[in-house]
Amino acid sequence: LAKTTQPISMDSYEGQEVNITCSHNNIATNDYITWYQQFPSQGPRFIIQGYKTKVTNEVASLFIPADRKSSTLSLPRVSLSDTAVYYCLVGVSWNNDMRFGAGTRLTVKP
Amino acid sequence: SAVISQKPSRDICQRGTSLTIQCQVDSQVTMMFWYRQQPGQSLTLIATANQGSEATYESGFVIDKFPISRPNLTFSTLTVSNMSPEDSSIYLCSVGSDSYEQYFGPGTRLTVT
Numbered sequence: 749l750a751k752t753t754q755p756i757s758m759d760s761y762e763g764q765e766v767n768i769t770c771s772h773n774n775i776a777t778n779d780y781i782t783w784y785q786q787f788p789s790q791g792p793r794f795i796i797q798g799y800k801t802k803v804t805n806e807v808a809s810l811f812i813p814a815d816r817k818s819s820t821l822s823l824p825r826v827s828l829s830d831t832a833v834y835y836c837l838v839g840v841s842w843n844n845d846m847r848f849g850a851g852t853r854l855t856v857k858p
Numbered sequence: 859s860a861v862i863s864q865k866p867s868r869d870i871c872q873r874g875t876s877l878t879i880q881c882q883v884d885s886q887v888t889m890m891f892w893y894r895q896q897p898g899q900s901l902t903l904i905a906t907a908n909q910g911s912e913a914t915y916e917s918g919f920v921i922d923k924f925p926i927s928r929p930n931l932t933f934s935t936l937t938v939s940n941m942s943p944e945d946s947s948i949y950l951c952s953v954g955s956d957s958y959e960q961y962f963g964p965g966t967r968l969t970v971t
Contacts, residue, residue, distance in 0.1 A: 782959065782960075790965070791862075791950050791962030792901070792960075793962070794960065835900070835901075846960075848900045850900050
């Protein structure tokens with residue numbers, strides 16, 4: 749199982765771009781990189797998923813370097829409502845070898 | 859995406875009793891999972907529930923304590939048996955999709971007194 753390492757917490761201010769980096773040095777060839785967001789008292793919510801290079805959707809961008817040993821979730825122009833815990837997972841979901849790490853608690857301040 | 863509901867949303871139970879948590883999905887799914895999340899902590903996978911076969915449990919979780927049923931492709935139950943205060947936690951079910959995403963239910967907040 750590929751283990752992930754993320755910063756425990758990050759602070760930002762409204763309107764700033766936030767980049768959260770996840771390290772996954774032993775990622776396997778078939779593994780995808782998936783990010784989830786979790787608000788208090790809710791289940792995690794899928795944000796974005798990628799395999800290599802860059803992926804962008806309406807919520808975030810995911811940057812994956814060529815060696816795939818890390819990935820960066822980029823949240824453009826955060827607002828107070830982006831305050832949440834962000835989890836980086838590596839694996840193949842249908843085998844469910846993905847495991848949740850500690851996550852990054854992002855606090856957005858006014 | 860799949861819409862997942864759980865019942866009950868929360869419960870307060872006495873030590874030694876059992877609680878069954880239901881998970882209902884609005885579409886047929888192959889992979890269904892049960893997690894536990896203790897306050898302020900990350901999610902821990904309890905087991906994978908496959909329709910038509912026994913659930914596959916993670917290390918540290920046993921069937922006698924957490925029996926799981928999966929009678930069809932849209933429904934599953936998790937029972938927390940012979941509860942103790944250490945079982946106080948949020949229990950979440952999730953489903954896997956063909957595109958390797960997981961969708962989570964809102965969770966069941968269990969307090970054991």
